[in-house]
Amino acid sequence: MLRAIYDWVDERLDITPIWRDVADHEVPEHVNPAHHFSAFIYCFGGLTFFVVVIQILSGMFLAMYYVPDIVNAHASVNYLQNEIAMGAIVRGMHHWGASVAIVMLFLHTLRVFFTGSYKHPREFNWVVGMLIFAVMLGLGFTGYLLPWDNKAYFATKVGVEIAASVPVLGPYIAIFLQGGDIVGAQTLARxxxxxxxxxxxxxxxxxxxxxxxxxxxxxxxxL
Ligand code: HEM
Structure with missing residues (x-):
């Protein structure tokens, strides 16, 4: 049955070369933990990606209930957490996943650094990686405010104050992040x-x- 469906699609879209490209791609021995146990350090990039996929999927479900304004945000998170079937599990996955993602990301970056994989010819991918690192930290920082409770509010205030202490540009960065002079409705919206x-x-x-x-x-x- 599955074979028939595959053949039907393949006849029309010629998907076999794409599938072969993935399935026949050889994994070198030095990154295969079945050959050398120490090769497990090469798994952290894939694990980071796995957690990123979980974050995206769980986040899409959270977005069905979350209301992004200062009057309703906290109540909407409470409602999702306590009244919706599986709400606490999905929120818990997103909450803990955020920390696991950063840990995996850090281990992946350490692996790349200590195996010298940032060197020629992979300098460009290292720079792409640094940008990814900044975006991942940004996701953590912006997500932390969304439950709009005391912890979220004051953590964001501290974060913005740190950014404001940057020489010359600090005050402008703070106004950009807050959307004004204080952490308030505009901050939550942005x-x-x-x-x-x-x-x-x-x-x-x-x-x-x-x-x-x-x-x-x-x-x-x-090595
Ligand atoms: C969401 C974040 C990221 C994901 C999902 C990811 C994923 C991956 C994957 C699957 C690989 C293949 C090898 C492996 O798994 O170790 C890889 C390689 C690589 N990554 Fe990342 N990565 C991320 C962030 C970063 C960061 C922050 C850096 C560095 C600043 C970085 C630099 C590199 C480099 C240079 C390679 C090539 C390594 C080699 O050829 O040995 N990546 N990444």
Missing amino acids: FFALHVFFLPAALLALLGAHFILIRRQGISGP
């Missing part, structure tokens, strides 16, 4: 937009570039 539109779009574009470069250049060689 953090929401950044968290669900701008930063995820930037992340997907950067990850596309990251993966294209990895496929073009191949994984770096053994």
Whole structure:
């Protein structure tokens, strides 16, 4: 049955070359934990991606209930958490996933650094990676404000004050982040937009570039 469906699609869209490109792609021995246990360090990029996919899926479900204004935000999160079937699980996945993503991202970056994989010819992908790192931290920072409780509010105030201490540009960055002179309604609105539109779009574009470069250049060689 599955074979018949595959053949039907393949006859029309010629998908076999795409599938073969993925399925026949050889994994070098030095990155295969079945050959060398220490090769598990090469798994962290894939694990980061796995968590990113979980964040996107769970975030899409949270967005069905979240209301991004200062009157309703907190109540909408409470409602989702306590009244909606599976709401607490989906929110918990997004909450803990955010921390796991940063840990995996850090381990992946350490692996790339200590295996010297940022060197020629992969400098460009390292720079793409640094941009991804900034976007991931931005997602964490903007997401933290969204429940609009005391912890969220004061953490954001502290974060904005740190940004405001940057020489010369600091005050402008603070006004840009807050959308005005204080952490308030405008801040929540723009953090929401950044968290669900701008930063995820930037992340997907950067990850596309990251993966294209990895496929073009191949994984770096053994130490
Ligand atoms: C969401 C974030 C990221 C994801 C999903 C991701 C994913 C991946 C994957 C799947 C690989 C293949 C090898 C491996 O898994 O170790 C890889 C390689 C690589 N990544 Fe990332 N990455 C991310 C962030 C970063 C960051 C922050 C940096 C550096 C600042 C970086 C730099 C690199 C480089 C240079 C390679 C090539 C390594 C080699 O050929 O050995 N990546 N990435």
